[in-house]
Amino acid sequence: MLPRLAQTLAQKIIARAAGRDSVRVGELIVAKVDLAMMHDSGGPRRVAAMLAEIGASVWDRNKVVVVTDHFVPAVDVDSARILKLTRDWVRINQVDRFHDMQGICHVVMTENGHVRPGMFAVGGDSHSPTAGAFGAFMFGVGATEMAGVLATGEIWIKVPETQLIRWQGKLGHALSAKDMILATLKRLKLNTLKYGVAQYCGEAVTALSMSDRMVLTNMAAELGAQTGLIEPDATTFAALKNADVDMQYAPEFHGDPDATFLATWDFDANKLVPQVAAPHSPDNVDDVDRFQNVTIDQAYIGACTGAKLNDLHMAAEVLKGRKVARNIRLLIAPASTRMTAAAAADGTLATLTAAGAILLPSGCGACAGYGAGILAEDEVCISSTARNFKGRMGAASSHVYLGSPYTVAASAVTGRITDPREFIHVFHHAQAVA
Amino acid sequence: MSKTFGKAFVFGDNITTDALAPGAYMKAPLAELAAHCLESIDADFARDMKRGDIVVGGENFGMGSSREQAVMALRELGIGYVIAKSFAGLFFRNCINLGLAPLMCVDAAKINAGDELCCDAGEGSILNKTKNECYACEPIPPHLMAMLNDGGLLSHLVKRRALITTLPSN
Missing domain, CATH: 3.30.499.10 (Aconitase, domain 3)
Structure with a gap:
């Protein structure tokens, strides 16, 4: 028997989405998408014509979330047309999870309980890693790739390396997760992650509210990561319960304790200033x-x-x-x-x-x-x-x-x-x- | 993909999607958006370049947004290839999906503005006619090369019907 392969949280999620027991870093995988989120700028406005062009329709309307947030409220006829097209497309395609002018997609997604730990998801926006605060693997894609996902329900992914960003200590007063992520960027710059996974841990991360944790995973995009992740814990599950998520569908999902990371970066919250x-x-x-x-x-x-x-x-x-x-x-x-x-x-x-x-x-x-x-x-x-x-x-x-x-x-x-x-x-x- | 010579337009590290496709023109027709491509860095770029020319960047080219208009603007202008020392992951995927070959090359910094280049994505090579040099590129994985040769993701999906699960019933 082959020895068990220790898996990071990212590997576990990708393996599950690909119907596999485990996946290796660097492997090329085709995985099934649990959720596809689009907004008014890169969404129906662009994908409607693409789906028509290839003669495909939405693979599963219950796995699609559409949010209007970029051109809202309309300031001219062009933006009004984009919003109208979005509303029409959602109606025709019977997408029930449509949030029209209710806020910014990444925030609306979590408020409405669409994001769950262990989920493998794509979003038509580069700040899609925000969902990683809930232990979901979500990454940004362009409109053409979104059309591909809508047509097939699948996407290819090269299993990424994970780097740990560990914040020990305790934040002082008038400091927040934004100061933590800016300090992280100061040291790691824009491309140390090289499209891998930025996983945040340590007592200063654990102490953060979900709202603050979302700042860290959101700006994984600026670190050049494919996505950001935080292991779900009691704070995560309390927030999910608050968002009326059916806990049956929010399983405990964790990386193996002996999983290996490409690098671990240590930071001290005690020494942080704005x-x-x-x-x-x-x-x-x-x-x-x-x-x-x-x-x-x-x-x-x-x-x-x-x-x-x-x-x-x-x-x-x-x-x-x-x-x-x-x-x-x-x-x-x-x-x-x-x-x-x-x-x-x-x-x-x-x-x-x-x-x-x-x-x-x-x-x-x-x-x-x-x-x-x-x-x-x-x-x-x-x-x-x-x-x-x-x-x-x-x-x-x-x-x-x-x-x-x-x-x-x-x-x-x-x-x-x-x-x-x-x-x-x-x-x-x-x-x-x- | 074209194997004719194109002139190099050289940019630095961390060229953003905001520079390639400025937000203020995101609801404008593509031709108008493309006219403003890279203008925050080189105000005359869209005016000076010719079809078949080549954009060269440093590290992390195309960082930022998921907007594939960053790629579409380059394609609309007639840019044949994008060469960089490294690409932002999302931009790289968008290039493949839209059939514009992204060439990752450790020697990208050896290319000067105005150099005459000829690229071969399949072979993974860049010929610099001006300097009489040849550079090797990181090979593009076969599944992505197949997508590029099909002209991007959508035509790839059409050719390989098996990937499309839902088709019109009649």
Whole structure:
């Protein structure tokens, strides 16, 4: 008998999806897709014609999720047409899991319990690894590949190596998962993962809420990983229960303890200070105090990375009883309508708007240069989003810095990039947590 | 795939999909989007290049978004091949799916702007006529080479009906 092959979490999921007991790193596999998610930009607008061209229809409408989030709400006839086409396609193809203008796809997916541990899934968006916070293997694909999945229910994959990113210690006050991932990017840069799996572990990761864990897996994309993963634990299952996921379909799914990893990268949360990524790359990272002379025109809290309820709470903690600086605009686009409602109910929106924040619709917004909040030539923005590539949020000469919601909110108050620890004292934080 | 000579347009490391297909033009017709391809790095690229020319990058070419318009814009302009030291995984898949050969080459940095190149994806080689040099590329796996030769994923699926599980009933 062959010795048992120790499997990483990624290998276990791929093996299951391929109907195999085990798979080896580097093997070429055709696997069955458990879930295919598309949005209005890369979804029906593009795949409808492709499916017609090859004479195929959707292999399993119950495994498809469609979300409108890029061109919402319509600002011109072109975007209105794209949204109408999306709605029509969903109706004709009887896709029940359609979330129209309810928020950003990666967040809406988890809110509605579509993501489960052990799932093998594809998404028509590069931040699809977000689902890995729940122990699902989900990766981004282009529209043509999505059409292939919709036609066949299958996709090829080269079984990836996994690298461990281990965060020990405990985060200090006014720090968040965003600071952890920016510090990770500072060291690992954009391509150390080389399309492998970034698996996060360690006590500082275990201590994070699901919302914060999603920041780590979301930005696995910036690390150049095919996806990011976190082993499911009690926090994961509590969140799944909260999202009304039938626990029968959310099995415990873990990697073998003796599985091997290509590399293990150790980080110490005790030593972490707020991190900021300077233009024009998410790995151009340094401590916040290095940027204290940078004055800003706009502060933006938005996108799948940085505008969940938890992120709004961070911003509110800083902005409570304070005002956004004169001549600075603070734009906030909550990640979902459900989170907007929750933030309204718990008083967070009142705190934010009293400080002078401007609320925008839930959607991808300015992050990718699609929605409201675009920058003019030479303007400077600090943002809670994931990417600050040249020209992404507006004019090619605009400058985008990335930071946590705490850092973005503190910078909005002073008009320059600011260490949020100056605004949240330890005792205040302890009270807020209690 | 073309084996004629093309002129090299050389870009650096980490060329993003935002540079290749800027968000502001994502709802515009492809020809308009393509006219803005790489303009945030080289404002004259779309104007100066000719059909059959070749884009050369460094590490991690095509990083960022899943938008395959990044590949479509290059194809629309008539770019014959993309050469890079390494590619972002998603962009590499999109290239294959759309039938644009991505050539991974450790010697990519030896290519200068304006060099006359002739590429052979099947053989995995690049001939630099200007410098009289030949570079080897990482071989493209056979299943992906088959997709490229079929003109991309969709025509590949049509040719190999077996992969399509659902067909119209009449």
